[in-house]
Amino acid sequence: MGQNLNLADHEFNQALKMIEAEEIGQEEKVDMLMQIAMGIQQKPKSPGQILNAVKLYEKALELCPQSQILTRARIEARKGTAYQAIPDTGTGFLFKAQAQYEVALPVLIGSGLPEEVAEAEMNLGVVLQALAGFQKIPITECISAYQRSLRVFERNKYPTEYAILHNNLATAFLSIPMNDERAKMREALAVQSFEAALEVVNLVDHPSEYAMLQNNLGNALQYASSSHPVENNLRALEAYDESLKVRTRHDTPLEYANTISNKANCLRNLPDNPENPGSGNHGRLMQARLLYREAQQIFAAYGELGKENVIKEVLQDIEQDLGTSQAGSRGGKGFGEERV
Template sequence: MKPSLSDVAVEAAIAALEITAITPVEKIEKLIDIAQQVQNQPQSSQQLEGAVHLYCQALELCEEGLYPLLEARALVGLGAALRSFPAGLADPLIEAQAAYQKALPLLQEHAEPAEIAAAEMNLGLVFQALAPFGLAKLPEALQSYQRALRVFTGERYPKEHAIVQNNIAIAYLSIPRFHQQEDPQPELAVQAFEQALKYISPSNHPTEYALLQNNLGNALQYSAAAQSTAGCRRALTAYDEALKVRSRRDTPLDYAHTLANKANVLFNLPDHDDRPEAGNLANLSQAKALYEEAQTIFQQQGLPKQAGVVAVALADVEQALGQQISE
């Protein structure tokens, strides 16, 4: 059996420890560099375990207090690797939290602000992932994100600013809602998405732009704005902006998700805002076409679960169409 790239890289890194011609600093840097390369490969548990092993080897070489910045960077890399383990596992996330929290004081003393902010952002993601287990609270994630935003301003770091704002919005949407008409979380999420979109464009940051527009449309569907046709129109505009970037050829899954999201809005939107009693035959027909295309893509991509969800929505649309045609 041919060894994987991660196996070869791990063995090479460990072998480097035996080379006496390089300094301890060079050994640590080499371990961290190879760990990052392993981690950036298409991820599997085996590769991530290899990266974790390399970061731990680097930390063993970081004598207490002797190489604080390298120790911090190894801890941050370790946290990122642990955070990337398959969803549903709490233990790696707990270890990732500990790694980031140990790294941050070292970074605050020895690193540049952007490096500190990146660690804060990633710690926020860990808190957010731990919240469903009852092992962290979403306000802890929001606090980490806000600290990151002190550095990642829209003017200086538009891409990073957009990513953090997206994370903030998703955190707001993840907070349980007890009074649907009163809870402000969806509106706060909408504000975060709109704030991020002030600083990026489809030409300069197409991936982030499409993600934010798609998620903005979703947030508008959850917000009080969804109760009005104006709010629904805003959501449609956001999805159309996302579809200027997402395409069936280049990003089929993202494209299919946005199609289905747009169809969800059209399902309940009247054809004429000033005459809702006239029905929505045209919008239902458009929703049907969007659902059909999304379903086909999910089937082609081997995602039966997603295809099944769309199939249920498609059946509802076809039923609604039949009712309106027969009236």
């Protein structure tokens, strides 16, 4: 790690020295500064390295003539990605990233490539979604940015971006409080978006993304308001089982625990015989109890005390339900919509 840190610092220092070299033209200096900044930013080992990338973008802007509006917009957009990547518990760097994209986008829209515009819109959407999480802006702003990006990043040409956008769109839809007349529509749109992402993400080529999307799809189906809850829960079970083809206790213990907890919630609300819902769900509750207990052990082992305590409460309810041999539908606690 020390070697990587020294290499990144060396590249940064060399970039600053290169600015002083008279034999290198201004245009070449600007391009080199951008390339070095992007290289430092790709695999940063510390927040300081990302800040160094920001400084190089700023140097590039100082050297870039005001007349080169498209080049300047491209630098501004790259600077936005650097601010976006800086770890922060607050919103300061997020607002700086937002400002960079909003400066760059009008120029990119007018003079840049469609892919550049779509990438900036996608990155802006991620920033706006994070700011919405802090209740700083309406979540609808990030949804609009994602939808604009999808005009270019369509399924066949750009499958990776298409999948990322649909996953993030779905999580944005689900983050809106479900207390108005459009709630059911947003839930349906979230399910559609997860399914759209899964059209281009598969188990063999993208196992971790596939598992995440299947887990999220299961949650969306399980908690959707529907006149067909049994059918939705059966589809959710299938999605969780697909996720568990990748997520294992050995390789991904916390993700595995999240998914088996979600599966247990689903089992808890399914009748043993879907054709005869009135027959009870003693068998499903027994399966759910085993999964909850396993998840509880994992959360305890990894210090996830909040999740462990939630499961303790649910297990107490299940013991009561099993004691009566009958149980109605109960709400559980879902562990996690995940965003790329």
